[in-house]
Amino acid sequence: xxxxxxxxxxxxxxxxxxxxxxxxxxxxxxxxxxxxxxxxxxxxxxxxxxxxxxxxxxxxxxxxxxxxxxxxxxxxxxxxxxxxxxxxxxxxxxxxxxxxxxxxxxxxxxxxxxxxxxxxxxxxxxxxxxxxxxxxxxxxxxxxxxxxxxxxxxxxxxxxxxxxxxxxxxxxxxxxxxxxxxxxxxxxxxxxxxxxxxxxxxxxxxxxxxxxxxxxxxxxxxxxx
Amino acid sequence: xxxxxxxxxxxxxxxxxxxxxxxxxxxxxxxxxxxxxxxxxxxxxxxxxxxxxxxxxxxxxxxxxxxxxxxxxxxxxxxxxxxxxxxxxxxxxxxxxxxxxxxxxxxxxxxxxxxxxxxxxxxxxxxxxxxxxxxxxxxxxxxxxxxxxxxxxxxxxxxxxxxxxxxxxxxxxxxxxxxxxxxxxxxxxxxxxxxxxxxxxxxxxxxxxxxxxxxxxxxxxxxxxxxxxxxxxxxxxxxxxxxxxxxxxxxxxxxxxxxxx
Numbered sequence: 171x172x173x174x175x176x177x178x179x180x181x182x183x184x185x186x187x188x189x190x191x192x193x194x195x196x197x198x199x200x201x202x203x204x205x206x207x208x209x210x211x212x213x214x215x216x217x218x219x220x221x222x223x224x225x226x227x228x229x230x231x232x233x234x235x236x237x238x239x240x241x242x243x244x245x246x247x248x249x250x251x252x253x254x255x256x257x258x259x260x261x262x263x264x265x266x267x268x269x270x271x272x273x274x275x276x277x278x279x280x281x282x283x284x285x286x287x288x289x290x291x292x293x294x295x296x297x298x299x300x301x302x303x304x305x306x307x308x309x310x311x312x313x314x315x316x317x318x319x320x321x322x323x324x325x326x327x328x329x330x331x332x333x334x335x336x337x338x339x340x341x342x343x344x345x346x347x348x349x350x351x352x353x354x355x356x357x358x359x360x361x362x363x364x365x366x367x368x369x370x371x372x373x374x375x376x377x378x379x380x381x382x383x384x385x386x387x388x389x390x391x392x393x394x395x
Numbered sequence: 396x397x398x399x400x401x402x403x404x405x406x407x408x409x410x411x412x413x414x415x416x417x418x419x420x421x422x423x424x425x426x427x428x429x430x431x432x433x434x435x436x437x438x439x440x441x442x443x444x445x446x447x448x449x450x451x452x453x454x455x456x457x458x459x460x461x462x463x464x465x466x467x468x469x470x471x472x473x474x475x476x477x478x479x480x481x482x483x484x485x486x487x488x489x490x491x492x493x494x495x496x497x498x499x500x501x502x503x504x505x506x507x508x509x510x511x512x513x514x515x516x517x518x519x520x521x522x523x524x525x526x527x528x529x530x531x532x533x534x535x536x537x538x539x540x541x542x543x544x545x546x547x548x549x550x551x552x553x554x555x556x557x558x559x560x561x562x563x564x565x566x567x568x569x570x571x572x573x574x575x576x577x578x579x580x581x582x583x584x585x586x587x588x589x590x591x592x593x594x595x596x597x598x599x600x601x602x603x604x605x606x607x608x609x610x611x612x613x614x615x616x617x618x619x620x621x622x623x624x625x626x627x628x629x630x631x632x633x634x635x636x637x638x639x640x641x642x643x644x645x646x647x648x649x650x651x652x653x654x655x656x
Contacts, residue, residue: 297492
């Protein structure tokens with residue numbers, strides 16, 4: 171135990187830097203996925219086939235390929251396919267955004283489809299066009315409904331980031347590997363890393379749960395919950 | 396009501412309207428001329444096609460045969476037509492601004508408080524200034540007896556209160572036609588009175604209204620005309636006094652008798 175704490179202290183900067191990379195990757199890809207996922211969801215629900223078909227394909231592709239495959243594909247294949255060469259960090263950001271946006275699109279879609287048909291009819295009867303009633307009536311309600319699901323996806327996204335060490339992004343997992351190869355202290359280092367992941371993810375998911383309970387008591391959820 | 400050619404021009408004309416849900420025909424060759432300013436009670440048992448007929452007027456439903464003429468607009472199975480030009484989706488939306496609708500399930504916007512429910516469409520669709528919309532909203536809220544509910548969210552209100560707000564919301568647009576689709580059917584009996592009073596006091600004056608209802612006493616009280624539908628066919632249509640006084644069909648007679656009229 172003493173030794174573990176000493177190691178933790180000795181490599182604190184390296185580990186903190188790694189944690190910083192992990193957090194920024196997950197937050198940035200989550201933010202990007204919130205936007206991309208919404209666009210994909212709207213595309214899927216569009217009545218225009220030339221929009222709904224590619225959007226559906228995109229979402230299915232993102233959800234039905236492993237994150238590791240997406241990561242390697244973006245980093246090593248995109249330079250040849252699209253002529254896009256990213257640094258390892260940006261490849262990770264793109265891959266995580268692909269994966270997460272696929273799941274978020276499904277969350278949004280569920281939220282949009284759960285909005286009562288009567289809301290749409292009332293909006294139409296007041297002369298709103300399709301785009302206006304989507305923007306002003308359906309989406310605000312759908313997004314509020316989707317919040318718990320969206321937040322839960324953030325937890326998944328955070329955990330997925332550990333895979334990016336494969337292409338040498340200096341995240342928490344990668345830094346741990348570096349320390350292990352320098353010190354051969356395999357057990358204590360990976361145990362520390364496991365604990366750090368656990369503490370952060372546990373804190374996030376507890377906050378999500380708290381928020382999810384708290385939300386229904388605010389605003390229009392009032393008596394509905 | 397009589398005399399001038401202005402008053403004689405019909406507000407809504409149904410011409411041989413037919414509608415199917417899949418194989419099931421729900422409206423059979425419905426024809427009727429609704430004069431300007433008429434209050435038409437649309438009666439009939441459940442499943443007779445009353446709601447569907449009314450929903451066709453503002454094109455929440457399409458239909459397969461016949462047409463509906465509202466002002467200069469002809470609704471046809473292929474779309475809404477003005478002159479020889481088919482209306483775009485945006486123009487259909489504009490057409491709807493002149494037709495208010497009150498739904499059985501109120502359908503207030505759940506994420507907006509009462510005041511915002513009222514001003515959303517006048518500001519966003521009609522382009523009113525916010526001040527003008529709020530002024531009219533406060534006036535209407537006072538008239539429906541809920542001046543202190545501006546900030547309330549719909550889920551906090553009783554069904555009767557929600558429906559009065561919904562009526563106010565429709566009236567905000569100053570429509571020349573009002574459609575009521577069973578406005579009290581989702582309410583507890585003790586709440587129907589407050590809603591019917593608001594309908595009578597506010598919504599009807601001078602405006603053409605179609606009211607789908609099971610409240611026969613109310614229909615007798617307010618209607619200038621009565622339409623009775625049976626399995627999607629018009630069995631009675633005419634001035635209220637005639638239809639209530641001398642129904643043509645035995646079935647309608649029994650229908651009225653069973654309701655104690």
